[in-house]
Amino acid sequence: MNKGVVKMDFSEEKILETALKVVKSNIAGAKVCKPVLASFAGRKGQKALTIEIRLDSVKLKYRVEIKAAVTKSDKMLLAMTNKETGLPVMLMTQYVNPEMAEELKQIGLEFIDSAGNMFINQPPVFVFIKGNKLKEPVRCAIKRAFKKAGLKLIFALLTTPGLENTTYREIAVAAGVSLGSIDYIMAELKEMGYLRRRVDNSLYLEQKDDLVRRWVMAYPEQLRPKLTLGTFRGPEKWWLHGRLPSQDTMWSGEVAAHKMTDYLHPETVTIYCRPQKLNGLLLSNRLSRDPVGNIEILEKFWNNDEKSASGELVHPLLVYADLIASGDPRNAEAAEKIYEQHILQLVR
Incomplete structure (x- = not known):
């Protein structure tokens, strides 16, 4: 595999x-x-997959993004990417239902699916087809690296410089995964071109920008739902002076974005907490369970304690991922600010 090339799966x-x-x-x-x-x-x-569609004398060039299925967080992230790459993004996926087709059209995100639905809007070319049904879906196996344990491991590698060159036992502890899973996941990362070896035999992460993108896309589907400790409600704007009882309890999402950028007014509160610290958090802040509450508390899944200088915020990568996972357009600009101010230095 050539350096800088990320391998596609079947x-x-x-x-x-x-x-x-x-x-x-x-x-x-x-x-x-x-x-x-x-x-x-x-x-x-960095390099990305591109295609060119020719219609008589018209040439349409796109950066390609391939997704088995399209989620609300994918839609938000791809819409943001569409403004940044210098080339329009062409989403290629298995199936876009009529409702999603209209949403993608509304935000200007062009797509082609396996059923024959598509949206192309590059004047003078305009094509919009929706309503075709998918006859034979491709069975899309998710690689272990982008399932629960793999996502925990990738998060640890991205947020802890040099972790890839420690022992597998140290990596397992930092990531909060079993020792037995490390070898399989590291092998997949090497196969996909994200983990490479230098001439001195040390390892390093390659194409980190693309790895971050894939991690952020997979996190809301493969890991985040498994972390939920509950939804709650509290006094109005309690988060302004909220008490986090220990270093095992941290702000993320909209509150963290507000504290980092002073830009976003939080409507949803996201906290990561160790399960054994949950009751203390609820009591000290007068929070009560509410199935439709605007406070979501998730399990803190990492052990490497790479976080912001304040000590109360999760790593910027997780703040960014939670903003994207919301699928709320309100959060897009704050997410972009966090990427530019904090994550760019992570992927260099």
Whole structure:
């Protein structure tokens, strides 16, 4: 594998292959050039998969994003990416239902799915097809690296410089995963091109910008739902002077973004807490359980204690991921600020 190239898995290749066939069969005279890796004017000038669609004398060039299914957090993150790369993003996926098709059209995110639905809007070319049903879905196996244990491990690697060169036991403790899972996940990261070896035999993370993107996309589906300790309600604006009883209790999401940027007015409160510290947190802040409350408390899943200088905020990567996971457009600008101010230095 060439340096800087992230390998696609079989399901991604099938989605890409089908999408390209869909273009040719639904748009008379359309030609699609072979997808290539090319530099783009993104956050780091890294390489990304690009395609070119030709219609007579018109050439449409896109940065490709492949997703088995599209979630609200994917939609938000891709819409943000669409403004940054210098190339419009073309989402290729298995199926976009009519409601999602309208939402993607509204935010200007172009897409092609395996069922023949598509949105292309590059004047003078405009194509919008929705309502086609998917006949034969591709079975998309999720790699271990982007399941629960893998996401914990990737978070630890991204937020703890040099962790990849410690022992597997130290990595397991920092990530909060079993020792037995480390070898499999590290092997997958190497296979996908994210973990590479130097001439002196030491390891380093490659294409960290892309790894962050994939982690942020997978986190809301594969790890975050398993961390929920409950939803609660408290006194109005209690978070302004809220008491966090220990270093095992930290702000994230909108409250953390407000404290980091002084930009966002929080409507939802997100806290990470060890389960054994939950009762103390509830009592000291007069919080009560409420299934529709605006306070979400999740289990603190890491042990490396890489956090903000204040000690009360989770790592900026997790703040960013929680803002994206909300799918709330209100949070997009705050997420962009956090990326530019804190995460860019992480992926360099």
